[in-house]
Amino acid sequence: MTRFARWRRPWRAAAAAGSAALGVGLLLWSLLPIYNMLLIALDPDEGETEFAGLIWPPEPSLNSFIGVLGQQYWYLEHFWRQLGNSFYVGLLTMVLTVLIASLASFSVGRLRLPWARWLTKAALLAYAVPASLVAIPFVWMVHRYGLSDSLWAVIGAEVMFALPFAVLVLEQYATIIPFELDEAARIDGASPLQVYRHVYVPLMAPALAAVGTFALLLAWGEYLYQYLLLSSTRHWTVAVAIEQFFDADEAPWNYMMALAIIYSLPPVAIFYAVRRYMAAGLTMGGVKG
Amino acid sequence: MTGVRDIAAVGPFARDRRTGRRVGAPYASELVWAVAFILPYAAVFAGFGLYPIAYGLWIGKDPALYAELFANAHFFEVALNTAIFAGFGANAMMVLALLLSGFFMQRRRWIKALLVLCLLPWALPAIPAYVSFHWMLLGEYGLLNSLARELFGLQWPVWFNERWTALAADIVAYMWKWLPFWILIFLAGRMAIPPDLYEAADIDGADGPRRFFHVTLPLLANLYLICTALCAIWIVGDFSAAKLVSVGSPGMSSEVLASLSVRYAFVSSRPGLGVAAALSTLLVLVPLVVLLMRRIEARRLQL
Numbered sequence: 001m002t003r004f005a006r007w008r009r010p011w012r013a014a015a016a017a018g019s020a021a022l023g024v025g026l027l028l029w030s031l032l033p034i035y036n037m038l039l040i041a042l043d044p045d046e047g048e049t050e051f052a053g054l055i056w057p058p059e060p061s062l063n064s065f066i067g068v069l070g071q072q073y074w075y076l077e078h079f080w081r082q083l084g085n086s087f088y089v090g091l092l093t094m095v096l097t098v099l100i101a102s103l104a105s106f107s108v109g110r111l112r113l114p115w116a117r118w119l120t121k122a123a124l125l126a127y128a129v130p131a132s133l134v135a136i137p138f139v140w141m142v143h144r145y146g147l148s149d150s151l152w153a154v155i156g157a158e159v160m161f162a163l164p165f166a167v168l169v170l171e172q173y174a175t176i177i178p179f180e181l182d183e184a185a186r187i188d189g190a191s192p193l194q195v196y197r198h199v200y201v202p203l204m205a206p207a208l209a210a211v212g213t214f215a216l217l218l219a220w221g222e223y224l225y226q227y228l229l230l231s232s233t234r235h236w237t238v239a240v241a242i243e244q245f246f247d248a249d250e251a252p253w254n255y256m257m258a259l260a261i262i263y264s265l266p267p268v269a270i271f272y273a274v275r276r277y278m279a280a281g282l283t284m285g286g287v288k289g
Numbered sequence: 290m291t292g293v294r295d296i297a298a299v300g301p302f303a304r305d306r307r308t309g310r311r312v313g314a315p316y317a318s319e320l321v322w323a324v325a326f327i328l329p330y331a332a333v334f335a336g337f338g339l340y341p342i343a344y345g346l347w348i349g350k351d352p353a354l355y356a357e358l359f360a361n362a363h364f365f366e367v368a369l370n371t372a373i374f375a376g377f378g379a380n381a382m383m384v385l386a387l388l389l390s391g392f393f394m395q396r397r398r399w400i401k402a403l404l405v406l407c408l409l410p411w412a413l414p415a416i417p418a419y420v421s422f423h424w425m426l427l428g429e430y431g432l433l434n435s436l437a438r439e440l441f442g443l444q445w446p447v448w449f450n451e452r453w454t455a456l457a458a459d460i461v462a463y464m465w466k467w468l469p470f471w472i473l474i475f476l477a478g479r480m481a482i483p484p485d486l487y488e489a490a491d492i493d494g495a496d497g498p499r500r501f502f503h504v505t506l507p508l509l510a511n512l513y514l515i516c517t518a519l520c521a522i523w524i525v526g527d528f529s530a531a532k533l534v535s536v537g538s539p540g541m542s543s544e545v546l547a548s549l550s551v552r553y554a555f556v557s558s559r560p561g562l563g564v565a566a567a568l569s570t571l572l573v574l575v576p577l578v579v580l581l582m583r584r585i586e587a588r589r590l591q592l
Contacts, residue, residue: 022392023403030407033421033465036432040424100329107326111319119327125578126338132528132547133567134338136554137345160337163330192322221414224528228555242416246536253424260417271412275405 041065041257064258073255075244078233086237086263089151089226090219093158097215098208100159101166106196108167109174110182119167126164131224139228149231157225162215169214173207174200213274220267238263349564358565363541364549368569370456371525371545375573378460379521382471383513385464390475391501404472411469419533422462426534448535455535455543463530467523471516478512479505511584518581525570546570 044061066072071079107113138157147153181203185195201208223239230236236244242263245256358364393404410418425432426448437443448454482505490500506513528547531537537544544552546566554563 019392019395019400023399026389026403026407029465030409032432033418033425034409034413036425037417037421039432100333103326104330107323111323111326113320113323113327122334126334129338129342129526131526132550133345133526133564133570134341135551136560136563136567137341137348138337139555140560141341141344156333156337160333163333167330192319192326196326217414221416223416224551228551239414239416242420243533246420246533256420257424260420264413264417267414268409268412271408272405275408 037257037261041254041261043254045254064252064254065262067252067255068258068262073252075241075248075251076255076259078236079238079241079259081234082236082238082241083262085151085235086220086239087266089154089158089237090216092155093162093219094212094216096155096159097162097166098212101163101170101211102201102204102208103196104163104167105170105174106192106200109171110179110195110200111192131161135224135228138225142229148229149235151230151235153229154226154237155219157229158215158219158222161222162211162218166211166215169211170204170207173204177203209274213270217267217271345564345567348561349568351561354561354565355569358562358569364566364569366542367544367546367549367566370531370543371547371570372573373456374460374463374531374545375521375524378463378524379517381460382464382468382520383517386468386471386516387475387509387513389468390472390479391505393472393476394479407472408469410465411467411473413466415466415529416533418466419462419529422458422465422534423536426458449538449543452539452542455538459530459534459543459545462534463524463527466530467520471520474516475509475512478509482508515581515584518577518584522574522577522581525574 039057041064042057042060042062044057044059044063068076068079071077104119108119113119142148142150142153177200181199182195185199190198221239223243226237226240227243230240233241238259242256242260245251245253245259393400426434428434428447428449431448434445434447437445446454448458486504486508487500490504495503526547527545528551531543531545531548532551535543537548541552546569550563550566552563553566554560
């Protein structure tokens with residue numbers, strides 16, 4: 001690299017050593033808590049969180065994973081149903097967020113709705129309202145309209161949280177799509193709905209994928225609303241199921257960690273599958289502000 | 290399809306002479322479509338956003354609630370925790386993210402591979418991450434203290450027995466989770482800087498630190514400010530770190546306002562007091578949002 005060309009040799013060696021040390025440090029920092037999860041989950045004894053000074057448990061056991069998947073503990077008796085609920089909430093939040101946000105950004109960016117700027121600002125303001133401030137009246141509202149213990153109330157909350165950021169990212173992304181394409185379609189006699197379906201959505205596909213993934217991960221990982229809104233174990237999501245272990249004094253922690261690991265696998269897999277889209281789509285909103 | 294009318298509708302769009310962009314309001318026929326397209330968004334925003342917020346403000350309008358809130362010394366303890374969490378956490382996070390993004394700019398294979406691994410905390414949902422931190426730092430036999438004892442013979446404190454170390458644990462766990470996100474933001478920011486500027490600086494004989502202070506930093510200053518404000522706002526609204534890592538221990542002294550308001554509302558069944566505690570964060574949030582809006586506005590004008 002040219003910028004190092006003028007540096008003397010010892011400096012270069014020191015810089016390389018510093019880079020390597022920083023790299024090792026970052027690796028340890030990123031992996032230590034994950035390693036800790038594995039250690040506890042693989043421990044054969046229930047409730048064992050002590051660390052024996054060994055890098056790997058002497059008798060690693062997959063009992064806890066088998067226990068979770070086979071619903072063998074009474075805390076886990078609805079595991080598969082709760083996993084299904086998590087997917088249901090996540091996927092519906094994704095679909096609704098993509099649909100509503102793309103329609104809104106089309107209206108604001110392409111059809112030039114007059115109060116478009118006001119809307120973007122309102123979306124920004126929504127960032128600043130703490131989720132816990134809205135949670136208390138939200139729960140009251142849900143009870144009042146008979147939606148308590150309903151997954152739809154949770155989906156509504158998650159869509160609400162995903163939307164402002166989604167609209168912001170889509171609006172930014174849409175600025176790189178030339179208006180001439182819309183106009184050409186309009187001259188050919190397309191209605192705004194047809195322009196949306198045949199021009200806007202196909203060209204916006206990468207940003208829509210990013211926004212959809214963002215919504216899915218948000219709904220999967222969020223837990224305050226799921227914890228407050230869902231009361232019966234059959235309607236719980238996995239996030240709530242993990243939290244219940246905290247309320248017990250004598251819970252099998254290896255089961256809890258196994259549950260936490262299983263719960264983490266889908267979002268991690270999705271994240272790495274669409275990582276390029278995610279990074280490009282999500283950072284764009286941030287950088288272009 | 291009435292082609293002629295559509296051509297007429299498309300033809301006379303006013304254009305900005307300099308940018309070539311369409312300007313001005315749409316025609317009436319388009320306005321109907323525009324309103325129809327925005328309707329679902331407006332409905333969700335009004336029903337699930339504005340309505341609960343308005344109701345929250347209505348619950349929290351009683352001055353007696355604030356008198357009761359401020360009469361409790363615990364409130365000020367919690368407010369201080371929140372201020373430290375946001376003030377220290379956001380700034381430390383931004384400094385680290387800015388510096389580390391420079392490290393990850395290096396075009397070496399192993400550094401790119403390392404970045405992929407370092408994104409793992411961001412990909413992991415918050416609950417497992419915080420639960421793991423809780424067990425890792427718990428008591429004398431958590432992984433961290435055990436490692437310190439076995440490897441280096443050190444006796445580290447019991448983190449959750451002391452208010453300040455418990456709060457520090459929450460901050461560290463929060464930073465672990467979100468640092469990769471901010472590194473990516475600054476990486477994108479650094480990549481947007483034209484390389485010519487660095488070449489010019491090279492010709493002028495600028496070395497590493499000078500390139501950073503005279504090229505990178507001025508160009509990223511606005512982004513840095515926006516990100517700091519946004520990060521602080523998000524920390525003030527964060528409930529899970531304090532709830533799951535330190536669980537408020539010892540004796541709820543490491544709580545933050547978000548977890549306090551939820552506890553008042555749903556454990557003590559005092560929704561009014563909970564809303565009042567949540568609303569008290571607006572004292573900090575409103576200036577931050579104003580700052581954010583102004584900086585983003587400045588950025589728009591500049592582009």
